[in-house]
Amino acid sequence: MIIYPTIELWHGHCVSLTRGRLDEPVIWHVDPLAKARDFAAAGASWMQVTDFDAVATASGTEGPEGDNAALIEEIIRTAGIPVQVAGGIRSLARARHWLEAGAGRVVIGTAAVLDPAMVLEAAKYHPDQIVLAVDVYQGRVMSAGWKEASAFAPLDFLAHFEAAPLAAVLITDIDADVGDSDATLGLVSGLAGSTRQPVIASGMVRTLDDLSRLKYVGNVAGAVVGRALFNRTLELEEALALAAEPTEPQAEFR
Known part of the structure; x- marks a missing residue:
């Protein structure tokens, strides 16, 4: 399993959002460039950078400082590991x-x-370079920065892209911010079992216990981890070590 440590950017700052609400960001007072290099130094093989200013711009609610393109380009040049941009x-x-x-x-x-x-x-x-994001809230795929519910159920949405040469499918349970982690694990498990595409889970890993359970979900190839690394409920080195461990055989019950 690949751990994708994540930097989420808003006006040049590292932030975390609750259910995508840009009006209530938690600002982390760290240097994004230094943080990216820290991820590489800890042994990460990939990282993700999400530009919330670009989300706002694309949704028609552009912030006063524009996007973070120049900063992200600098991260790409200096991080030392491949960067997945969102x-x-x-x-x-x-x-x-x-x-x-x-x-x-x-x-x-x-x-x-x-x-x-x-x-x-x-x-x-661009085969194997496009990641499909599937953001789910109350059984529907969301769009426009988690603000608009589409008509698509997640399974039907995934099926439309089944034959595409995607790098992965990134599944986020928006309810996971405040909801039941068992329900989130069930959602990810169900969707992962329905697609041949590698699945990356987002928004559900807060502790090593969460990661331990996720490892045993079939077809989950990775996990995006952001806030937990900033508020220190999870240490990246420990997460990487756990992710690298082989999974133990599970007993079959009849």
């Missing part, structure tokens, strides 16, 4: 911009709801 990528041109800037992968969510053909085209021309 946030506000709504067009093929924008996806290509980040891949040409050196991003290892790009994450596309809202555009997959609004223009699925574009995502299929992106995956065709």
Whole structure:
């Protein structure tokens, strides 16, 4: 399992959001560039950077300081590990911009709801570099920074992209911010079992115990971890060590 330590950016600061609410960010007073290098030094093989300013811009609620493109490009150049870029990528041109800037992968969510053909085209021309984001709230796929509910159930949404050469599917249970971790594990498990695409779980790993349980969900190839690394409920070195351990055989019950 791959651990994706994550930096979420808002006006140049590392932040965490509750259910995506940009009006109530928790600001972490750390240098994003230094934090990215710390992830690499700890042994991470990948990291993710999410640009919340770009999400706001793409949704028509642009903040006063624009996006974090220059900062993210500097992270890509200096982190020392591949970077998966997320946030506000709504067009093929924008996806290509980040891949040409050196991003290892790009994450596309809202555009997959609004223009699925574009995502299929992106995956065709950039195989294994496009990650499909599936953000779920109350049984529906969400878009526009978790603000708008689509008509799609997660299983139907995933099925539409089943044949695409995606790098992975990034599944986020929006309820996980305040909800039941067992229910979140059940959601991820059910969706992971329904697709051939590798699954990355997001928003459900807060402790080593959470990671331990996630390791035994079939077809889960990775976990995005952000807030837990900043509030120190999880140490990256311990998470990486646990993720690298082989899973033990599970007894079959008849």
